[in-house]
């Protein structure tokens with residue numbers, strides 16, 4: 001256990017893809033909690049695509065952190081000292097304090113966790129930001145009708161795999177898009193998707209036609225990139241699209257070269273009355289209690305499946321984040337354990 005407070009700060013805004021030298025390991029003294037505050041030690045760190053957006057210099061318009069500040073992100077922590085009657089030493093909490101061993105809080109941004117109900121790590125995955133993102137995007141943005149066909153990209157990722165399962169529970173026909181035969185098999189055999197498209201295979205357009213005999217009624221976009229122009233041709237009249245994210249372009253600093261599909265997309269929106277909406281979870285956090293009330297019993301009862309990959313060592317945080325963008329990521333939720 002660390003006796004000082006290790007932090008990974010942002011050393012520089014990345015030029016395109018993030019690299020290890022964009023982070024700096026610094027050590028400082030452990031902060032002291034004031035009256036009303038708690039001191040906690042982070043034990044599990046969530047690795048998520050939007051952390052690239054926090055670093056700046058990419059395609060996103062999200063607010064960025066300052067150079068010199070600790071990297072942001074959700075963590076699971078244990079309370080070590082409490083001057084707040086709502087928290088006791090040993091309590092497990094979910095925090096947003098990012099890449100540092102220790103932090104203090106007045107408790108307003110902490111969620112208490114019950115390790116006996118569900119594994120603590122689920123508060124970073126199916127019962128954390130990825131699960132909330134999937135649930136909110138599926139239920140609160142458009143009214144996706146049961147019986148229609150929903151396509152979700154990044155379907156084997158943390159958000160996408162939840163979308164697949166929650167959409168099935170809502171009676172939609174679900175088609176997942178993912179890279180590679182192992183992921184597409186997992187989508188169908190384990191998560192219950194009705195069909196899956198391996199976008200890395202040579203026959204992707206044939207697969208799309210086979211998987212979508214009745215077109216697309218609902219579309220949940222996690223990835224962006226070259227699959228979208230192929231899929232958009234299958235939009236039905238009144239199709240509804242929810243933009244959750246476009247991870248494939250987060251490191252881009254220029255527009256992609258090649259065919260300009262924008263006029264064709266506008267034609268589809270115009271003549272097929274396609275409705276496109278987007279959402280951002282930081283603006284809708286007040287819906288988290290409703291999400292937890294619905295999804296916690298599904299996770300506790302084993303009705304939601306999820307994959308996790310643990311990486312040991314605080315010092316592995318930067319390299320683990322880079323794995324999200326270098327093609328080596330298995331699709332399982334990446335969690336770094338402080339060691």
Ligand SMILES: NC(=O)c1ccc[n+]([C@@H]2O[C@H](COP(=O)([O-])OP(=O)(O)OC[C@H]3O[C@@H](n4cnc5c(N)ncnc54)[C@H](OP(=O)(O)O)[C@@H]3O)[C@@H](O)[C@H]2O)c1
Pocket residue numbers: 048049050129130133154155156157158159160177178179180183222223243244245246247248249279280281282324325326327329330331332333
């Ligand atoms: N709107 C919001 O508030 C909100 C909140 C949280 C997350 N999000 C977004 O939701 C999306 C999914 O997040 P997640 O946590 O599920 O991510 P994830 O677990 O890392 O999954 C993303 C998947 O995208 C696929 N992918 C395709 N092209 C990629 C590329 N160029 N680089 C990296 N991955 C690529 C990968 O699967 P394959 O190998 O199958 O291609 C990857 O497994 C992201 O766009 C994220 O930014 C939005």
